[in-house]
Amino acid sequence: MTLAKRAVARKKEASIRPRSSARPDPLALLAWYDRHRRILPWRARPGEAIDPYRVWLSEIMLQQTTVKAVAPYFARFIARWPNVQSLAKAPLEDVLKGWAGLGYYARARNLHACAQAVAKTRAGKFPQTVEALRELPGVGDYTAAAIAAIAFDQPAVPVDGNVERVVARIYAVEESLPAAKPKLRALAAALMPPARYSDFAQALMDLGATICTPKTPACSLCPWNADCAAHARGEEETFPRKTPKREGQLRRGAAFVALREDGCVLLRRRPEKGLLAGMSEVPGSDWHSEMEEATMRRAAPKLIPPVPWRRLAGSVEHVFTHFPLTLSVYFAQVPRRSPPPSGMRWVRRRELPGEALPSVMRKVIAHALEEKPR
DNA sequence: AAGGCGTGGGT
DNA sequence: TACCCAAGCCT
Known part of the structure; x- marks a missing residue:
């Protein structure tokens, strides 16, 4: 149909059909x-x-x-x-x-x-x-x-x-x-x-x-x-009317970014079920609403030889669909010969973009590694 | 069947 | 800023 014919059709329709x-x-x-x-x-x-x-x-x-x-x-x-x-x-x-x-x-x-x-x-x-x-x-x-x-x-x-x-x-x-x-x-x-x-x-x-x-x-x-x-x-x-859904409670946790001398970061895989299932992450504590700093620290990966963990200033904020999260970030420099703890692996920094890292973990790594050369 | 499950952009 | 929310699915 041409535009003109369409316009005519519309006018005709409007004349026989009441508004609304x-x-x-x-x-x-x-x-x-x-x-x-x-x-x-x-x-x-x-x-x-x-x-x-x-x-x-x-x-x-x-x-x-x-x-x-x-x-x-x-x-x-x-x-x-x-x-x-x-x-x-x-x-x-x-x-x-x-x-x-x-x-x-x-x-x-x-x-x-x-x-x-x-x-x-x-x-x-x-x-x-x-x-x-x-x-x-x-x-x-x-x-x-x-x-x-x-x-x-x-x-x-x-x-x-x-x-x-x-x-x-x-x-x-x-x-x-x-x-x-x-x-x-x-x-x-x-x-x-x-x-x-x-x-x-x-x-x-x-x-x-x-x-x-x-x-x-x-x-x-x-x-x-x-x-x-x-x-x-x-x-x-x-419209549409909506019934408000109640908001999730804030949870806290810690994340540990280990940087080896050769520029590798320590990663592990999350469980196959639940939040961020099967995705990669840096090691860390559980995430709970009642989570104290002392409890979080105990979740630090056991490296050989042992390394001192430093809590970085600030924290990483992230909002999931059903709860907001505040992560304390800890950082450690690790000697080149340090092997990965069981279930974990060292990943080159340049390989991180291709990893199955959810956004919250990319935030954590960026927070820890900003202004760290290479 | 109500809640778990991500993230980034728009206002 | 602090919401709101976008071509929903699964259990």
């Missing part, structure tokens, strides 16, 4: 999407074939993670592992290293397990239905719907935080999250167009990400503004 009608028009959103869709590294251009591997990889990376944070990781993963078979063949350790810094590391383990499942039991082909996708590790209700819709044009509406916000505003849903999730899912499903499911899923998310934003939404640019109950009331920002 009951149901927003899915086709209006699709028309908006055709003009304003974002160009994203994992998104196919119009007419370009869609690669389910790229859709899946991006969806896993984007779980609770911003587009900006994901982009460089996505590029590196695609360059290194261009298809699901190559990713399946990679050692888990390499995948964790590649994921380091992106957070929620269970995703990396599930990603690898999923790649192996798809490569082995499905000959490298992703399943196309929500039900079958839902069985894959790391793929929940949202991601299954997203892959089915985006990659395979199945009639599914993935409901993420963006879509929840859009729908909550359109219908001024009073029930608060997370209790309102089933209601919001149902309302979103009712908006589904008769075709173009892939575009519609992406359009809904683009609308939430660029127009219907959490703060100061650009309602004047929204294709659905005439049908939005929250906008009619001038209360866009108050």
Whole structure:
């Protein structure tokens, strides 16, 4: 349809349909999407074939993670592992290293397990239905719907935080999250167009990400503004309602940075389960709310020969999803011949960037090594 | 089923 | 500054 014809159609529609009608028009959103869709590294251009591997990889990376944070990781993963078979063949350790810094590391383990499942039991082909996708590790209700819709044009509406916000505003849903999730899912499903499911899923998310934003939404640019109950009331920002979750208690701990004369730092691997599972770290104490400095000191690694540990000024602050953390940092110079304690290893400073070090540990090492030459 | 599970950017 | 929170999943 030409722009002129579209304008005519819009005018005609407006004349027969009262403002603030009951149901927003899915086709209006699709028309908006055709003009304003974002160009994203994992998104196919119009007419370009869609690669389910790229859709899946991006969806896993984007779980609770911003587009900006994901982009460089996505590029590196695609360059290194261009298809699901190559990713399946990679050692888990390499995948964790590649994921380091992106957070929620269970995703990396599930990603690898999923790649192996798809490569082995499905000959490298992703399943196309929500039900079958839902069985894959790391793929929940949202991601299954997203892959089915985006990659395979199945009639599914993935409901993420963006879509929840859009729908909550359109219908001024009073029930608060997370209790309102089933209601919001149902309302979103009712908006589904008769075709173009892939575009519609992406359009809904683009609308939430660029127009219907959490703060100061650009309602004047929204294709659905005439049908939005929250906008009619001038209360866009108050939706979706949310029940506050109580905040985590501060925990404390100590981290020990040992620098050997040859420029190596002492690292170990975290347990396979729990916080930062399987990632690397410098040795340290447990993290508790009631943790005293004397207790922390006892967690210092036992080096041979023994070395004096110096507590560095200041501390490292980090905030996890469910608790804030304050780490005391201890530092020691270690003679060249000192062997690594059991379960630990010496790693050259220049190799640290490639290690599976979570951000909190990179902060600790930076704190200890700043202004240390080489 | 409520809580564990990261991180960096925006306001 | 101190929040808020981003294409959620798993147990």
